Amino acid sequence: MxxxxxxxxxxxxxxxxxxxxxxxxxxxxxxxxxxxxxxxxxxxxxxxxxxxxxxxxxxxxxxxxxxxxxxxxxxxxxxxxxxxxxxxxxxxxxxxxxxxxxxxxxxxxxxxxxxxxxxxxxxxxxxxxxxxxxxxxxxxxxxxxxxxxxxxxxxxxxxxxxxxxxxxxxxxxNSYRKGPLDLKVENKLFRAIPGYGGTGGIKSITNYAPIYRPIIEARTQGFSDVLFLDAATANHIEETSTCNVFVVKGNIISTPVADGSILPGITRKSIIEFATDLGYQVMERDIEVEEALQADEVFCTGTAMGVKSVASVTYNNRRVQYKTGADSVCQKLYDTLVGIQTGRIENRNWTVQVD
Ligand SMILES: Cc1ncc(COP(=O)(O)O)c(C=O)c1O
CATH class of the missing domain: 3.30.470.10 (Aminotransferase class 4, branched-chain amino acid transferase, N-terminal domain)
Structure with missing residues (x-):
């Protein structure tokens, strides 16, 4: 259930x-x-x-x-x-x-x-x-x-x-989910019709009900969400059910290319833009699962979650844990994003006042 x-x-x-x-x-x-x-x-x-x-x-x-x-x-x-x-x-x-x-x-x-x-x-x-x-x-x-x-x-x-x-x-x-995430890599079911001309890169209603099954299975097993792989090779990480994903190694923050298979998230785009200002090197590129398992940190981004630390990724029963907490890169990016969204940090006129 x-x-x-x-x-x-x-x-x-x-x-x-x-x-x-x-x-x-x-x-x-x-x-x-x-x-x-x-x-x-x-x-x-x-x-x-x-x-x-x-x-x-x-x-x-x-x-x-x-x-x-x-x-x-x-x-x-x-x-x-x-x-x-x-x-x-x-x-x-x-x-x-x-x-x-x-x-x-x-x-x-x-x-x-x-x-x-x-x-x-x-x-x-x-x-x-x-x-x-x-x-x-x-x-x-x-x-x-x-x-x-x-x-x-x-x-x-x-x-x-x-x-x-x-x-x-x-x-x-309020928060979509409290605390860091535990992700399960899904290597049998894929998220959306991939590639240019597919629907992975748009917010089509068709992209969501087909992922209920792997999400339900993962949650039943105690995971917070599923990390989907690319349909062509089942070897590169793409995104979760409602978030983009980033991996951190040293000063380099990498995220999969939004090439039509993954949703070009607005939070993702914003992080790419302001993380560079904070002194990180940001790369959009293919990321193999194995590389993600070797990362210092993994985090997810999206409107609902903001910037959220990943505590662990499990791939074929192998569970890898990551750095989370107050001095993580994720926390720094989260604080900056919230600061911008709530008007505390002035940034590129990204906020629009309603009243
Ligand atoms: C599949 C998927 N990926 C990523 C995101 C994150 O996008 P955004 O940052 O624009 O909320 C969402 C949420 O809209 C999503 O549904």
């Missing part, structure tokens, strides 16, 4: 769960479970047209034709980003235009029109402002923002949907 570190939805509510309206969140009990908020944003568009205007509406379930492309053929991409409080109580987004650009690349691959970068960022801002009472105080979590782009029209044949819906909902969250 699948178990997760996520707090059940109802635990975070004052009065036993339900819709966002009239509810107060107990910040101390937040995990990474879904907690509904007051409003969602919806914008629709027909095939062959561009998105023009959307609006906020009270959070609710959505109604779809059973023949909708998203239900039958998974024509859909999604994004994930966060709104956080700064020390002065301002509301900040972290590089939201990068999410907009990534959604556009995914939409093109799946033959969908996509909101422009400006439309995307404005819609995110509006949704965050409307749900601002759900943004936890600094240090107690963030408001997770989930933009979805789906083929919402009816299309029985295998063809692009006649209608598309861009929707944003939010949920207050």
């Amino acid at each position: 699948y178990t997760s570190s996520v707090a059940p939805t109802s635990q975070a509510f004052g009065e036993g769960g339900g819709g966002g309206k009239g509810r107060n969140v107990k910040w101390e009990e937040l995990g990474f479970g879904f907690v509904p908020t007051d409003f969602m944003y919806v914008m629709k568009c027909s095939l062959g047209h561009n998105f023009s205007h959307g609006s906020l509406s009270p959070f609710s379930t959505v109604s779809l034709n059973p023949s909708a492309s998203i239900l039958n053929y998974a024509q859909g991409v999604f994004e994930g980003l966060k709104a956080q409080r700064s020390e002065e109580g301002r509301i900040l987004l972290f590089r939201p235009e990068e999410n907009a650009r990534r959604m556009k690349i995914g939409a093109e691959r799946l033959c969908m029109p996509c909101p422009s970068v400006e439309q995307f960022v404005n819609a995110v801002k509006k949704t965050v402002v409307a749900n601002r009472r759900f943004i936890p105080p600094l240090g107690k979590g963030s408001l997770y923002i989930r933009p979805l782009l789906i083929g919402s029209g009816a299309a029985l044949g295998v063809q692009p949907s006649p209608e598309f819906t861009f929707l944003i909902y939010t949920s207050p969250v």
Whole structure:
């Protein structure tokens, strides 16, 4: 049976769960479970047209034709980003235009029109402002923002949907998982259709349910997540279920190339950029499993986890442990990332103020 570190939805509510309206969140009990908020944003568009205007509406379930492309053929991409409080109580987004650009690349691959970068960022801002009472105080979590782009029209044949819906909902969250990770290398099942032209490099909805099986198996065995290998050789590390991966040896930080098989994470991109400023040598290159097993440190990056130390990697029953803790490279990168995201460290105008 699948178990997760996520707090059940109802635990975070004052009065036993339900819709966002009239509810107060107990910040101390937040995990990474879904907690509904007051409003969602919806914008629709027909095939062959561009998105023009959307609006906020009270959070609710959505109604779809059973023949909708998203239900039958998974024509859909999604994004994930966060709104956080700064020390002065301002509301900040972290590089939201990068999410907009990534959604556009995914939409093109799946033959969908996509909101422009400006439309995307404005819609995110509006949704965050409307749900601002759900943004936890600094240090107690963030408001997770989930933009979805789906083929919402009816299309029985295998063809692009006649209608598309861009929707944003939010949920207050705290840490995805506490403590360092224990990863299991998976060498039989692969994550996504690899390579250029595949779907590994986009945030396609199709990339996630197929990895439930190895994740469930790994969690049942006591691991936190799976470290996937490349499908061509099953010899190079790629990424985990929701994170990019880095290895540290001396002053060199290496991460697999985002060549269409792995998701080009925005946290990954940011680390590559600011780790160089901190004096590390950063390399994007193929990394064999054996090399990862010889590393000083391994860490994962992603919106949900930030920068997270890996305590151990297990490959074919061989378990290797890594340095974690206060004087690790990972901790230094984590502190810098959080500092930038919460406005304490000024960096390249990466944060966007919402209010
Ligand atoms: C498969 C996968 N890899 C990596 C990431 C990390 O990307 P980001 O840093 O943009 O959150 C995510 C999360 O979006 C993911 O789902």
